[in-house]
Amino acid sequence: xxxxxxxxxxxxxxxxxxxTDLNGIVNKCMKNGISMRNLKWKDPLxxxxxxxxxxxxxxxxxxxHSYKVTVLKEGGVIPLFKSMKANITAIVGAFLLGxxxxxxxxxxxxxxxxxxxxxxxxxxxxxxxxAGLYEGARKSEDYNHIKEALYREFGQITWVSVYEDGxxxxxxxxxxxxxxxxxxxxxxxxxxxxxxxxxxxxxxPLKGNACVQKGEYxxxxxxLISGAFEYQSSDYSxxxxxxxxxxxxxxQVYAKAPLRLTYYVExxxxxxxxxxxxxxxxxxKFGDAxxxxxxxxxxxxxxxxxxxxxxxxxxxxxxxxxLIKIQEVEIKExxxxxxxxxxxxxxxxxxxxxxxxxxxxxxxxxxxxxxxSQGVIKADVLLEVLEEIGAEKIIKVKEEEKTEENQLEx
Amino acid sequence: MSIKEELLFDFALNMPxxxxxxxxxxxxxxxxxxxxxxxxxxxxxxxxxxxxxGDGFVITELKEGRMLVSGEVEEIRFFxxxxxxxx
Numbered sequence: 004x005x006x007x008x009x010x011x012x013x014x015x016x017x018x019x020x021x022x023t024d025l026n027g028i029v030n031k032c033m034k035n036g037i038s039m040r041n042l043k044w045k046d047p048l049x050x051x052x053x054x055x056x057x058x059x060x061x062x063x064x065x066x067x068h069s070y071k072v073t074v075l076k077e078g079g080v081i082p083l084f085k086s087m088k089a090n091i092t093a094i095v096g097a098f099l100l101g102x103x104x105x106x107x108x109x110x111x112x113x114x115x116x117x118x119x120x121x122x123x124x125x126x127x128x129x130x131x132x133x134a135g136l137y138e139g140a141r142k143s144e145d146y147n148h149i150k151e152a153l154y155r156e157f158g159q160i161t162w163v164s165v166y167e168d169g170x171x172x173x174x175x176x177x178x179x180x181x182x183x184x185x186x187x188x189x190x191x192x193x194x195x196x197x198x199x200x201x202x203x204x205x206x207x208p209l210k211g212n213a214c215v216q217k218g219e220y221x222x223x224x225x226x227l228i229s230g231a232f233e234y235q236s237s238d239y240s241x242x243x244x245x246x247x248x249x250x251x252x253x254x255q256v257y258a259k260a261p262l263r264l265t266y267y268v269e270x271x272x273x274x275x276x277x278x279x280x281x282x283x284x285x286x287x288k289f290g291d292a293x294x295x296x297x298x299x300x301x302x303x304x305x306x307x308x309x310x311x312x313x314x315x316x317x318x319x320x321x322x323x324x325x326l327i328k329i330q331e332v333e334i335k336e337x338x339x340x341x342x343x344x345x346x347x348x349x350x351x352x353x354x355x356x357x358x359x360x361x362x363x364x365x366x367x368x369x370x371x372x373x374x375x376s377q378g379v380i381k382a383d384v385l386l387e388v389l390e391e392i393g394a395e396k397i398i399k400v401k402e403e404e405k406t407e408e409n410q411l412e413x
Numbered sequence: 414m415s416i417k418e419e420l421l422f423d424f425a426l427n428m429p430x431x432x433x434x435x436x437x438x439x440x441x442x443x444x445x446x447x448x449x450x451x452x453x454x455x456x457x458x459x460x461x462x463x464x465x466x467g468d469g470f471v472i473t474e475l476k477e478g479r480m481l482v483s484g485e486v487e488e489i490r491f492f493x494x495x496x497x498x499x500x
Contacts, residue, residue, distance in 0.1 A: 026449055029449065030446050032475075033443070033445075033446070033478075036476075038476035038477075039472065039474070039475040039476070040475070041472070042471065042472035042475060043451070044451045044470075047450075050449075
């Protein structure tokens with residue numbers, strides 16, 4: 004009965020009443036407790052009024068044959084639900100459309116990178132993709148991990164900003180300018196010393212006195228370019244003593260040094276041999292959800308997976324469809340050919356050269372000895388490498404000498 | 414207003430009582446509708462009649478003896494029936 008309070012909200016009917024003496028039906032309604040609203044006159048014989056749905060039968064009874072009652076419109080919550088029920092397909096469609104629009108807004112559609120100069124966009128994109136930001140990735144509330152990855156990977160980046168603009172993610176970076184990169188001239192007194200033993204091949208002193216010559220053998224820690232100069236003052240008041248002046252020595256010293264590397268290669272090589280049996284399947288990824296029909300059916304002990312992309316889109320929603328072929332393979336072992344082993348080791352030496360030697364450094368000679376032990380072939384590589392061995396070492400200046408030097412400067 | 418007057422005002426069930434605020438008029442103690450048009454409404458309150466004249470009248474609510482009317486009000490008149498008519 005409490006719902007009676009919400010009679011009009013629940014269900015109301017807008018009706019047209021036609022007949023003479025319209026006051027009569029209004030008075031009868033009042034008498035019978037039928038509430039009315041928005042009572043309007045069109046002319047003396049016709050008026051419109053809204054009544055509660057539950058009062059309609061009572062009104063019709065009251066009107067009898069004297070008045071013509073026509074329902075013009077129905078409103079309220081009940082008719083709304085009825086009309087929703089009748090248009091369920093349209094409503095479900097609208098809901099699905101809304102859900103689709105909402106769901107696609109959860110994914111990154113485009114990434115724009117600005118502000119880079121010396122770093123290539125490709126390498127920036129690779130780093131952020133590895134950190135989890137790529138077209139089709141789920142949007143993140145916090146992009147600090149992207150910033151950290153960029154700072155970690157590229158030392159020249161001084162500032163990174165990552166922000167979303169709808170489905171677009173903007174990555175703004177700022178690199179250190181050349182002026183910023185230029186180092187302030189260091190005046191700390193240093194010697195250039197050998198950081199490992201070797202035979203001097205080339206010495207290029209830029210500042211300081213060269214202490215060694217080509218062909219000399221130096222041990223680790225030997226001074227190669229000295230930052231200390233001895234001089235006799237022309238100021239007679241200082242006497243005939245010999246003073247030392249210190250500078251920041253610099254230059255390049257290349258030496259031939261032996262380098263020993265050891266590589267292990269398996270004697271037997273594993274090869275995959277296809278048996279011809281396979282399981283076909285389909286892989287579908289829609290947003291975050293993914294289905295792989297073949298994954299659950301894979302009963303092979305060893306298998307290889309082949310994937311052929313049919314669809315891979317990011318807009319309007321990340322969708323990926325691929326055909327899958329899981330092929331059964333057998334692992335077979337074959338004795339590795341010695342020529343192949345040599346090729347592998349030589350390639351490893353070349354890779355070492357690429358990764359570890361700087362500009363101006365090179366491998367002058369190499370000797371590789373192979374020996375076989377249980378299951379592996381051991382390759383002992385002896386290299387003669389021309390490398391830069393100079394390293395800065397701070398000169399410990401005595402306090403008295405420092406004071407003297409200051410006086411000299413004054 | 415004294416308490417007596419207030420009581421008389423509240424419990425005068427057969428007398429006209431009208432409240433006009435802007436374009437909304439509230440007629441209380443409506444016992445019977447005598448005339449309804451979009452320019453004039455005459456209601457019987459039990460002892461007297463209330464006549465509201467104006468323009469664009471719409472009865473926004475009519476229930477339990479209370480009539481809410483929206484529209485421009487120009488004139489409100491109260492009158493009683495003649496003794497001869499009663500007889």
